[in-house]
Amino acid sequence: MDENERQWTVGELAEATGVTVRTLHHYDEIALLTPTSRSAAGHRRYAAADVRRLHRIAALRGFGFTLAQIAGVLDSGETDVRALVDQQLAQAEDRLAKVRRLCASLRSVALALAVTNPSPEMFVQLIEGMTAMENAYSREELEAMTEHRRRMTEQLTPEEFAAMAERRRAMFEQLTPEQIEAMRRARNGAG
Amino acid sequence: MDENERQWTVGELAEATGVTVRTLHHYDEIALLTPTSRSAAGHRRYAAADVRRLHRIAALRGFGFTLAQIAGVLDSGETDVRALVDQQLAQAEDRLAKVRRLCASLRSVALALAVTNPSPEMFVQLIEGMTAMENAYSREELEAMTEHRRRMTEQLTPEEFAAMAERRRAMFEQLTPEQIEAMRRARNGAG
DNA sequence: TTGCTCCTCACGTCACGTGAGGTGGC
DNA sequence: TTGCTCCTCACGTCACGTGAGGTGGC
Numbered sequence: 001m002d003e004n005e006r007q008w009t010v011g012e013l014a015e016a017t018g019v020t021v022r023t024l025h026h027y028d029e030i031a032l033l034t035p036t037s038r039s040a041a042g043h044r045r046y047a048a049a050d051v052r053r054l055h056r057i058a059a060l061r062g063f064g065f066t067l068a069q070i071a072g073v074l075d076s077g078e079t080d081v082r083a084l085v086d087q088q089l090a091q092a093e094d095r096l097a098k099v100r101r102l103c104a105s106l107r108s109v110a111l112a113l114a115v116t117n118p119s120p121e122m123f124v125q126l127i128e129g130m131t132a133m134e135n136a137y138s139r140e141e142l143e144a145m146t147e148h149r150r151r152m153t154e155q156l157t158p159e160e161f162a163a164m165a166e167r168r169r170a171m172f173e174q175l176t177p178e179q180i181e182a183m184r185r186a187r188n189g190a191g
Numbered sequence: 192m193d194e195n196e197r198q199w200t201v202g203e204l205a206e207a208t209g210v211t212v213r214t215l216h217h218y219d220e221i222a223l224l225t226p227t228s229r230s231a232a233g234h235r236r237y238a239a240a241d242v243r244r245l246h247r248i249a250a251l252r253g254f255g256f257t258l259a260q261i262a263g264v265l266d267s268g269e270t271d272v273r274a275l276v277d278q279q280l281a282q283a284e285d286r287l288a289k290v291r292r293l294c295a296s297l298r299s300v301a302l303a304l305a306v307t308n309p310s311p312e313m314f315v316q317l318i319e320g321m322t323a324m325e326n327a328y329s330r331e332e333l334e335a336m337t338e339h340r341r342r343m344t345e346q347l348t349p350e351e352f353a354a355m356a357e358r359r360r361a362m363f364e365q366l367t368p369e370q371i372e373a374m375r376r377a378r379n380g381a382g
Numbered sequence: 383t384t385g386c387t388c389c390t391c392a393c394g395t396c397a398c399g400t401g402a403g404g405t406g407g408c
Numbered sequence: 409t410t411g412c413t414c415c416t417c418a419c420g421t422c423a424c425g426t427g428a429g430g431t432g433g434c
Contacts, residue, residue, distance in 0.1 A: 105253075128246065
């Protein structure tokens with residue numbers, strides 16, 4: 001609009017907003033944020049309108065939207081924002097549940113490792129044992145999900161099965177009952 | 192070991208364990224899980240030992256480890272598992288906090304959208320407003336993090352600044368005080 | 383002989399990171 | 409003239425997904 005309007009170079013804009021220069025190049029490449037003009041030498045010149053658009057992009061990114069979704073919202077007026085948010089929320093809550101379980105599992109493993117520093121083999125057996133425990137403690141999930149594990153177990157020879165059980169027992173024997181209880185609580189509690 | 196030992200083809204193993212055939216191909220490519228033998232025609236033949244290794248891989252993946260880390264744990268005996276778990280836990284707790292905030296934000300946006308179905312422009316302004324609110328409600332973070340936003344605001348002309356404030360005001364005017372309060376609680380509550 | 387499974391390339395995904403090699407403005 | 413910033417390729421990331429085109433065993 002105004003010839004005297006303040007302009008930004010990529011570097012200036014990057015520094016001012018905290019994104020990288022490469023990110024601005026990328027947004028230009030995919031036509032999400034194209035600078036209003038270029039200098040004679042081909043350098044990008046961002047105007048105030050571009051800066052505002054970048055702010056919007058950053059805000060929407062903070063809400064977990066993909067760049068394609070953001071482009072849709074910013075450029076086409078026909079986006080069903082309600083469906084978009086609902087879908088995004090469902091995804092986020094799904095991830096939340098997963099990350100919670102992961103944290104609980106890792107915390108209980110860390111707890112076990114705080115008292116012993118096992119060899120990698122023992123560590124792997126601890127993880128396997130916990131994975132088995134997890135399955136044992138959510139029956140419905142186990143039923144519903146698959147019979148994979150059981151089928152796999154059936155396919156093992158009795159000798160293999162016994163060896164597996166023995167390794168697992170040996171692992172848990174190293175822990176005190178209190179530790180095992182703590183692990184269980186960590187797993188089932190505020191997941 | 193035993194010539195009569197049960198063997199699996201890729202398809203059988205995939206079906207039995209719930210991973211895809213492509214995943215098994217991938218694990219073979221990166222030498223994470225190489226079938227014990229191949230048939231005359233070059234078909235992969237997995238033995239019981241391979242199946243056990245796949246189980247271990249799956250268990251470790253469930254704990255969020257990368258394939259490279261898993262290879263390290265399974266193949267080299269020198270891995271510092273304690274450091275590995277601590278690092279993984281720190282990462283997971285970080286993600287947990289982020290996903291929690293994201294969920295809270297999305298829930299409050301969904302709440303606002305439950306009463307009105309705004310145009311994409313209004314929606315973007317709502318998001319921007321919430322981002323601003325978020326910053327307003329965690330002073331220390333704002334101080335600590337950067338002055339980016341403030342610098343950006345300073346770079347706007349007074350007219351632009353006023354227009355921004357006006358748009359934001361118009362957006363919030365559409366909401367009842369109760370809705371705004373609920374949004375605040377959603378943001379600050381069980382984050 | 384017909385299916386179904388198996389094989390090996392090889393490009394695509396998502397949002398950039400990271401050089402490589404060269405040019406322009408103060 | 410020296411730096412610093414800018415430019416455009418173009419490959420790499422991570423864990424596979426998805427065809428493409430062809431072969432092998434029941």
